[in-house]
Amino acid sequence: MTHAETRDDVERAEDTYEWRSTPRTSAPAPGLWAYLLAGTLFGIVLTKGEAISWFRIQEMFRFQGFHMFGIFATALPTAIVGVQLLKRRWRRTLGGDTIVVPPKHLGSGVRYAAGGTTFGLGWALTGACPGPLFALLGSGVGTMAVAIASAMLGTWTYARVRRSLPH
Amino acid sequence: MQFLQSPWPWYVAGPLIGLFAPLLLWLGNRLFGVSSNLRHLCAAIAPRGLAYLSYDWRREGGWNLAFVLGIVIGGVLAGAVFANPEPVAIAASTRATLASLGIHDLTGLVPRELFSWSSLATARGWIAIVGGGFLVGFGTAYAGGCTSGHGISGVANLEAPSFIALAGFFAGGLLGTFVLLPLVLGMR
Numbered sequence: 001m002t003h004a005e006t007r008d009d010v011e012r013a014e015d016t017y018e019w020r021s022t023p024r025t026s027a028p029a030p031g032l033w034a035y036l037l038a039g040t041l042f043g044i045v046l047t048k049g050e051a052i053s054w055f056r057i058q059e060m061f062r063f064q065g066f067h068m069f070g071i072f073a074t075a076l077p078t079a080i081v082g083v084q085l086l087k088r089r090w091r092r093t094l095g096g097d098t099i100v101v102p103p104k105h106l107g108s109g110v111r112y113a114a115g116g117t118t119f120g121l122g123w124a125l126t127g128a129c130p131g132p133l134f135a136l137l138g139s140g141v142g143t144m145a146v147a148i149a150s151a152m153l154g155t156w157t158y159a160r161v162r163r164s165l166p167h
Numbered sequence: 168m169q170f171l172q173s174p175w176p177w178y179v180a181g182p183l184i185g186l187f188a189p190l191l192l193w194l195g196n197r198l199f200g201v202s203s204n205l206r207h208l209c210a211a212i213a214p215r216g217l218a219y220l221s222y223d224w225r226r227e228g229g230w231n232l233a234f235v236l237g238i239v240i241g242g243v244l245a246g247a248v249f250a251n252p253e254p255v256a257i258a259a260s261t262r263a264t265l266a267s268l269g270i271h272d273l274t275g276l277v278p279r280e281l282f283s284w285s286s287l288a289t290a291r292g293w294i295a296i297v298g299g300g301f302l303v304g305f306g307t308a309y310a311g312g313c314t315s316g317h318g319i320s321g322v323a324n325l326e327a328p329s330f331i332a333l334a335g336f337f338a339g340g341l342l343g344t345f346v347l348l349p350l351v352l353g354m355r
Contacts, residue, residue: 040237082190134242135242139247154308
């Protein structure tokens with residue numbers, strides 16, 4: 001859609017790209033334990049890879065070290081190849097469903113630029129994006145509980161004012 | 168023991184991180200992204216009749232909340248039980264820059280000077296923790312994703328919105344690092 005979008009478009013777009021409705025599965029879908037386990041592994045990789053280190057994020061934004069760039073430069077090709085192979089070649093989930101990745105709704109693009117920049121400011125201050133906030137809490141940085149609560153308040157505020165924001 | 172404590176190089180961590188987008192897609196057609204959980208938590212705690220927060224969060228977000236609980240457990244294992252006892256091996260130039268900004272203790276995953284409980288009572292600690300957290304929550308909701316949802320998942324699906332968002336993440340990060348952070352760290 002290229003013309004100015006209506007508010008309904010924004011609502012609809014969110015149904016299709018921020019997550020999907022729970023799919024019907026032809027075979028038993030993995031239970032929550034599988035996602036708990038996957039999350040645990042992800043938390044370990046984030047932490048041991050120092051992607052949750054405030055210092056590493058500073059090193060990255062100051063372009064003084066390769067570590068974080070190396071992580072992105074290897075994570076992205078791996079993710080691209082994996083997702084594209086799943087979509088085009090293997091096409092099925094573990095439960096036998098067709099793999100579908102609904103496209104994101106571009107709209108004017110303002111939300112991605114403005115929202116992304118706002119998040120980037122917070123990323124530089126806390127040294128953490130949402131995943132690392134939770135991993136840091138687990139690693140014993142208690143004040144991250146306050147940062148998470150504040151992030152929830154931020155998301156809630158967005159919910160409250162989103163009608164008046166350009167998307 | 169030392170083997171379990173030492174940090175992993177980028178060429179080990181990077182490819183492993185990249186595997187989670189296809190893994191979740193394969194497990195159950197799930198889109199890898201952590202920031203949705205902030206929305207699910209808000210929907211669970213205080214939807215207050217807001218359209219954005221009125222949906223079945225258990226059904227849409229149950230798997231993701233389990234995933235994020237896993238991240239906390241992973242943090243306990245890798246960051247507390249088998250924590251790296253050595254200071255982080257960042258570039259000497261970053262060490263010097265941070266020292267000039269008043270950050271000297273490079274052990275652990277965050278500067279203790281800034282993220283301790285007592286720091287919350289100072290202006291700089293409050294802005295970094297409460298202010299930074301708020302910007303992360305507001306910005307990711309507005310952008311519809313974070314480093315994982317846009318930076319990894321969206322880019323892996325070759326989506327234009329995610330490339331825009333990723334550019335925004337970096338623009339904001341640079342602004343935060345070179346403008347905001349020096350101001351904040353200069354406060355008491």
